Amino acid sequence: MSSSSATKHKKLHIALFPWLAFGHIIPFLEVAKHIARKGHKVSFISTPRNIQRLPKIPETLTPLITLVQIPLPHVENLPENAEATMDVHHDVIPYLKIAHEGLEQGISEFLQAQSPDWIIHDFAPHWLPPIATKLGISNAHFSIFNASSICFFGSTSPNRISRYAPRKKLEQYTSPPEWIPFPSKIYHRPFEAKRLMDGTLTPNASGVTDRFRLQSTIQGCQVYFIRSCREIEGEWLDLVEDLHEKPVVLPTGLLPSSLPRSNEDGRKDSNWSKIAVWLDKQEKGKVVYVAFGSELNLSQDELALGLELSGLPFFWVLRKPSHGSGDGDSVKLPDGFQDRTKGRGLVWTTWVPQLKILSHESVGGFLTHCGWSSIIESLQYGRPLIMLPFMYDQGLIARFWDNKIGAEVPRDEETGWFTRNELANSLKLIVVDEEGKQYTDGANEYSKLFRDKELHDRYMDECVAYLETHAHHEV
Incomplete structure (x- = not known):
């Protein structure tokens, strides 16, 4: 028997280690489930509290997926029990990165004891590739960011960095980079570029820039x-x-989520039944769904008053970090706002089943910060976007999709500020106005591609086939 046919059937042990943010953890979990469906053993590594908060894994896969808890070390300035970005305000995330550095020993001990064939990791553990190499374990970097955003941030290759020197000036981020050889609308607005330079390109409290983390984990991986x-x-x-x-x-592929069956979503079903009753009463295609993830601590006033001014029904998921500075202002709304919008709008402050809401026929538009997972979920159901990006890759994603499936809210380029009138007009453009119909049509057109489960499964099949044929242990 040839070695290739002999190795084809060998079952692998694959470990996955995402960054401590649910926008990373959930796509990593989708990858884990796909690997397990192919019969391979999976170890999914995170901290105890994050493991407890994972969605339920289908019973058919639980024998193959082991949830590995590595305690997060306590560090100064990080609130107790804060184990993910959703638990803290944005400016506390560098301390979460310090705590994350403290997982190195636990990961190292796990790899030594279990000796998996592969570890699939995120951008943050710059120390991981050398450990894996030393132990003879293959490693893969999995980026939850899309390809165009990755390209915007330039090269991590030592040969290319000298040619495309890292950008140090604000204006270098506010136009498409020179290394993109085809027409592109991808750039940052000045307010986004300032946040990026402050947050990811300069050393933060962790002492390591995000750029260095990316460089180390991309250059240190095999695939x-x-x-x-x-x-x-x-x-x-x-x-x-x-x-x-x-x-x-x-x-x-896009790893589109499937709507959870009720038995997989049990403890949160009561939330959905209340939400469904409200959505069922609304006019088809007229509700604005509003959700900005849990990291943003933005001023709610103009947002609330813009929603009120639009006259449209809305469902607003307004979550504050579950731990943090104790700043209750993150959910403070304008005086009388909830009374004035009673019946027309619903403000929800706990977990929601986003996919179920987006799939409901009453939803006519999604006011979003343009996180890649949110875009994927929205387009699965053909919901056009009202785009209000704030940080990281969100502005780049908004530019990529602008005028195809939605429109950005006009804002001040330097500060990112927007007015209630601009927000109200953007909402009405997408949900009500005749000229906004092109965005709904565009979103519907893309929905065929985004919910094509067979297509995206084929991509993951190819990834698993690569893992099967290229593990160090097979060499």
């Missing part, structure tokens, strides 16, 4: 998985390979 697909970002995926000089860049 670079990216949450994208060729149907949307073919030329960008080719450019990622060229910029980073990785021999292998593999798209995972």
